[in-house]
Amino acid sequence: MVDFFQLLFSGLATGSIYALAALGFTLLWQASGTINFAQGEFVMLPAFAMVGFLAWGAPLSVSFVLTCIVSIAVLGWCFKRGLIDPLYRHGMMPIVVATIGLAIAMRSGVRAGYSAEAHPFPALFADKLFKVAGVTVTLADIGTLVIALALVFATQMFITKTVTGRAMQAVAQNTESATVLGIDVPKMVFYTFAINAVLACTAALLVTPVYLAKFDMGESLGTKAFFAAIIGGFNNSRGALLGGLIVGVAENLSAAYISPTYKDAVALVLFMAVILFKPQGLLGKKVERKV
Amino acid sequence: MKKSTLLLIAATIFMLAVPPFLKNYGIYLFTYWLVFILATMGLNLTVGYAGQKSLGHAAFFGIGAYTVAILMKAGISFWIGLPLAMLGCFAIGIAVGFPALRVQAIYLAFATLGFNTAVWLVMRNEEWLTGGTFGINNIARPSLFGFSLEKNLHYYYFVFAVTLIFAYILHRLLSSPWGKAFTALRDNPIRAESLGVRIQSYTLLSFAIGAVYAGVAGALFAPLVGFIEPAPFAVSTSIMMYLMVVVGGPGYFLGPVVGSAVGVLLPEWLRFAQAWYLFVFGTAVVLLMLWLPDGLLSIPDRIRAKKLARVEAQARSDAAAKIGGAA
Numbered sequence: 001m002v003d004f005f006q007l008l009f010s011g012l013a014t015g016s017i018y019a020l021a022a023l024g025f026t027l028l029w030q031a032s033g034t035i036n037f038a039q040g041e042f043v044m045l046p047a048f049a050m051v052g053f054l055a056w057g058a059p060l061s062v063s064f065v066l067t068c069i070v071s072i073a074v075l076g077w078c079f080k081r082g083l084i085d086p087l088y089r090h091g092m093m094p095i096v097v098a099t100i101g102l103a104i105a106m107r108s109g110v111r112a113g114y115s116a117e118a119h120p121f122p123a124l125f126a127d128k129l130f131k132v133a134g135v136t137v138t139l140a141d142i143g144t145l146v147i148a149l150a151l152v153f154a155t156q157m158f159i160t161k162t163v164t165g166r167a168m169q170a171v172a173q174n175t176e177s178a179t180v181l182g183i184d185v186p187k188m189v190f191y192t193f194a195i196n197a198v199l200a201c202t203a204a205l206l207v208t209p210v211y212l213a214k215f216d217m218g219e220s221l222g223t224k225a226f227f228a229a230i231i232g233g234f235n236n237s238r239g240a241l242l243g244g245l246i247v248g249v250a251e252n253l254s255a256a257y258i259s260p261t262y263k264d265a266v267a268l269v270l271f272m273a274v275i276l277f278k279p280q281g282l283l284g285k286k287v288e289r290k291v
Numbered sequence: 292m293k294k295s296t297l298l299l300i301a302a303t304i305f306m307l308a309v310p311p312f313l314k315n316y317g318i319y320l321f322t323y324w325l326v327f328i329l330a331t332m333g334l335n336l337t338v339g340y341a342g343q344k345s346l347g348h349a350a351f352f353g354i355g356a357y358t359v360a361i362l363m364k365a366g367i368s369f370w371i372g373l374p375l376a377m378l379g380c381f382a383i384g385i386a387v388g389f390p391a392l393r394v395q396a397i398y399l400a401f402a403t404l405g406f407n408t409a410v411w412l413v414m415r416n417e418e419w420l421t422g423g424t425f426g427i428n429n430i431a432r433p434s435l436f437g438f439s440l441e442k443n444l445h446y447y448y449f450v451f452a453v454t455l456i457f458a459y460i461l462h463r464l465l466s467s468p469w470g471k472a473f474t475a476l477r478d479n480p481i482r483a484e485s486l487g488v489r490i491q492s493y494t495l496l497s498f499a500i501g502a503v504y505a506g507v508a509g510a511l512f513a514p515l516v517g518f519i520e521p522a523p524f525a526v527s528t529s530i531m532m533y534l535m536v537v538v539g540g541p542g543y544f545l546g547p548v549v550g551s552a553v554g555v556l557l558p559e560w561l562r563f564a565q566a567w568y569l570f571v572f573g574t575a576v577v578l579l580m581l582w583l584p585d586g587l588l589s590i591p592d593r594i595r596a597k598k599l600a601r602v603e604a605q606a607r608s609d610a611a612a613k614i615g616g617a618a
Contacts, residue, residue, distance in 0.1 A: 035397055037530075083577065090584035092344075092397070097537040098580040100530055105573025112566035223526075230401050261416045268405050268412075275402045276390055 005135045007252045013141035015248020016148030020203040021225035022232065022240035023152055024196035029234060030172035031192035034084050035096050038103035040222025042197070046071050047204040047213040048110055051119050060122055064205055071197040080193045103218070111215040118212035124205065144206045151202055152241050155195060159237065168192060227271045233281025242283060246270065302548075303455075310447050318443045322515055324555045325450045326508045331535045331547035332461055333504025338533065339541030340465065341497030342477025343391050347403030348532045350410040351380045351502040353524025355509025357414065360427045360519055369433030369514065376510045377503050384502025388495035407526050414521040426520030430513050440514075450511050457507060462544065464500070473497055474542070538579060540586025549587045553579075 021039055028034045036042070046067045053063035083102065087094045128139040159165040170178040171188040179185050203221075211217050224247055232243025247267045254266035274281060310318050334348045358379055359372040390402045414421045421427070432440045440446045464470055475483035476493050484490045513519050531554055539550025557575070561568040583589055 035400075083581070086581055087584055093338075093537050093541065094580045094584035096400075097534050098577050100534055101573045101576030101580065103573070105570050105577065108567070108569035108573065112570055226401060226404075230398070234397070262412060265409065265412050268408050272402065272405045272409075275398055275405070276393060279393060279398045 002134050003256070004253075006137070007256050008249055009135070009137050010141050011249035011252030012245055013144040013148075013248070014252065015228075015245035016145050016152075016241075017203050017207045017244075018221070018224045018228045018247050019152055019241045019244025020148055020199045020206070021221060022228035022244045023155060023237060024199040025225050025229045026232075026234055026237055026240045027155075027192050027199075028196050029229075030237075031168065031189050032080075032084055032088065033092065033095075035092065035099070036196075037096060037099040037222070038106060038218075039200075039225050040218025040220070041103045041106040042071075042075050042200040042218070043204045043207065043221055044110065044213075044215065044218035045075065045106060046201040047121070047208040047217065048114060048119075050204065050208070051121065051213050054122070060124075064201065067204075068198055068201045071201050072194045074197075075200065076193040076197040077190065080190055084193075103222075107215050107218065114215075116215060118214040121208040121213055123209045140209070147202070148206060149241075151199065155199070156237060158195075164188075164191065224267070227267050230281060231271055231274045233283040236281065236283045239281050239283035243281070306451055307448075310444060315443055318447050319515070320556065320559060322443070322447045322450050324551055325447075325454045326512045326515060327532070327535065327551040327555050328547050329454050329457060329511070330505045330508035331532050331539070331551050332458065333501035333508075334532050335536050335539075335541060335543075335547050336461065336465075336473070336504070337497050337501035338536050339543070339546060340470070340477060341473040341493065343388075343494060343497055344397065344400040345403045345498065345501070346400045346526070346529050346533055347387065347405075347407035347410075348501070348505050349524045349526070349528035350407040351384065351505035352509040352512065352528065352532075353410060353414060353521070354380055354383060355506030356513040356519050356524070357421055357427075357509075358506075359510040360430050360513045361420065363430060363513075364427060369510075373507070373510045376506045380502040380506030381499045384499035385495050387502070388498035391494050391498065392491055404526055404529065407524075407529050411521055411525050414524060421521070424520060426518055427513075428518040430517050430519065432514040432517075446515065450515070453507065453511060457504060461504075465544065469493075469496075477542075534576065538576060538586055540588030543586065543588040546586055546588050553587070 021043055024042070025036060025039050028036050049067040049070055050060075050063045053066055054060065058066065083098055084095065087098060123140065125138075125140045125143040130137050130139070130142070157165075159169060167178070167183045168188045168191055170181065170183055171185050172192075175185055178188075207221065208217075211221075225244075228243035228247045229240050230243065231246055232239025232241065247270075250266045250270060251263055255263040258266065306321075310321050313321065330348065330352050333351075334345065337343050337345045337348075355376040358376040359369060362372040362375065363369060387403060387406055391399050415424060417423070418425075432446055434440055435449060438445075440449050465473070472483070472488045472493050475486070475488055476490055476497070480490050509524075512523075535550035535554040536547060537550070538553050539546035539548065553576075558568060558572050561571050564571045579587070583593070585592075
C-alpha cells in the first residue's frame with residue numbers, strides 16, 4: 001500500500017508536467033484550430049535554450065526568464081505569423097503536415113547544430129526526502145506538482161476571470177461574433193500562442209532535470225500531451241489537467257503492477273476507451289455536426 | 292485525356308528503362324519507393340478521396356509484412372501469404388473503420404494513431420510470434436512460375452508490375468459509382484446520406500480497401516528488406532505516409548507517386564547536407580505546405596485558376612473601358 005501511494009504521488013508529479021503541455025495544446029486548438037504536432041519539440045527547444053544561457057554563465061532564474069521571452073517571440077509570434085496564419089483557411093491537413101515538418105526540422109536541427117547527446121540540467125529543488133505516514137516523497141515531486149498546478153490554475157483564472165481572458169474565450173467559441181463585438185481577434189489568438197510558449201518553457205524547466213536535455217525528448221512528451229488532451233477533453237482547459245494527471249498516474253502504476261513492456265499501453269487503452277465512448281473527452285462538451 | 296496518357300506511357304518507360312543503369316542501392320531505393328507508392332495509394336483512398344483522417348496506416352503495412360514473414364518462416368509459400376495478408380488487412384481495416392462511424396476528424400486521427408501504437412506494442416512484445424525487437428530475418432524473395440526473383444532488378448520489375456496492377460484496379464474503382472460515393476462522403480457526409488449513399492458501408496470500405504493496399508505493400512516490403520522488426524511500422528511511419536499523401540496532393544490519383552518521391556527519394560538526395568539532411572527535409576516540407584497547401588499536384592490547377600482570373604480581369608477592364616467610352 002505504501003508503494004502504491006509512492007507511485008501515485010510521483011505519477012501525479014509527472015502527470016502535472018504532461019498537463020502543462022496538454023493545456024497549451026488544447027488552448028491552441030481552441031483559439032486557432034491548430035493541432036500542433038510539434039508540441040513536444042516546443043518543450044525541447046526551450047530546454048536547450050536554457051542549457052545555452054546557463055552555459056553562458058547566467059543563473060537558472062535569469063535563463064528561464066530570457067528563454068520565456070525568446071520562446072514567446074519564436075514559438076509564439078513567429079510560429080503564428082509564419083505558419084498558422086497563412087495555412088489557417090486551408091483546413092486541418094496542411095497545418096498538421098506543416099507542424100510535422102517543423103517537428104522534424106527542430107529535432108534534427110538541434111541534433112546536427114548543437115549535440116546528439118543528453119545534456120544534464122541543474123535540479124530545481126534540493127535533493128530532500130520527506131516521510132509522510134510511511135510514504136517517502138521527494139521535494140522535487142512536491143515542487144513540480146505545486147508549480148505545475150499553480151500555473152494551470154493561474155492560466156485558468158486568467159481565462160475565466162479577466163476581460164482579456166474572456167475575450168480569448170469568445171474568440172475560441174465564435175470568431176465571427178467576437179469580431180463583431182469589437183474584439184481584436186488576431187491579438188487574442190497571439191495571446192494564446194504566447195501562453196502556450198510560456199507553458200512549454202515551464203514544462204521544460206520542470207521535466208529536464210529528470211529526463212535531461214536531448215534532441216528527441218519531445219517525441220514521447222508530445223504523444224503523452226496528445227493522450228492527456230484527448231482523455232480530458234479537447235475543447236476544455238480543465239480537461240487537460242485531469243488528462244495529464246490520469247496519464248501520469250496510469251503509466252506509473254501500470255509499469256509497477258502490470259508489465260513494464262506494456263507500460264505505454266495503459267494510457268493507450270484509456271485513450272481508446274475515451275475516444276470510443278466519450279469522444280469529446282471526460283470533461284468536454286459535445287459539438288454538433290453541421291451540414 | 293491524350294496528354295495524360297502520353298505522360299503515363301513516358302512514366303512507365305522511365306520506370307522500366309532507368310533501373311538497369313542503377314547500382315544495387317539505387318534499385319533498392321526505387322523498389323522502396325514503389326512499395327510506398329502502393330501503401331500511400333491506399334491511404335490516399337482513405338484520406339484523400341473518402342476524407343477519413345487516418346494516422347494508423349503503418350499498422351496495416353506491418354500486418355502485411357509480418358503475415359508474409361511469419362508464414363514464409365513456417366514454410367508456407369509467398370503466394371498463399373500474400374492473399375492471406377490482404378484478407379487479414381481487409382478484415383482488420385473494417386474493424387478499425389468502426390470508430391470512424393462514431394468519431395470524425397482529429398478524434399479519428401488519434402484513434403487510428405492509438406491503434407497503430409497497439410499493433411506496434413504487440414509486434415515488439417510478443418516474441419513467440421514476431422521475434423520481438425530481434426525481428427524476423429532471412430526472409431527469402433518469392434519466385435514467380437519457377438522464375439526466381441532473388442536478384443534486385445528482377446524483384447524491382449515484379450514490384451513494379453504489382454504496383455501497376457493495383458493502380459489500375461484503384462483507377463477503375465475511383466471512376467466507378469463507388470468512387471464517386473467516396474468523394475461524396477468526404478465533401479458532405481450528411482448530404483451524401485440523404486442522397487442514398489450508405490455512408491456507414493462506404494466509411495468502412497474506405498478503410499478496408501486502403502488497408503489492403505498497405506497490406507500488399509507490406510507483403511512486398513518484407514522480402515525486399517529481408518529482415519523486419521517493429522521499428523518501420525511505428526506511428527512515425529504512419530505520420531510520414533500521411534505527410535506523403537498531403538504533400539503529393541490528397542485526392543489526386545498520382546499524388547502518392549509524387550508524395551512518396553518526396554518522402555523516400557528526397558531525403559536520400561539531400562544526403563549531401565549530411566547531418567543536416569533531415570533538418571533540410573523538415574524545412575522543405577514546411578515551405579512546401581506554405582506554398583502549396585493542396586499538395587504538389589495542385590500546381591496545374593493553380594496555374595489554370597490564375598490564367599482564368601487574368602482572363603476575367605481582362606474582360607472586366609475591357610467592359611469597363613467600353614462603358615467609359617460610351618459615356
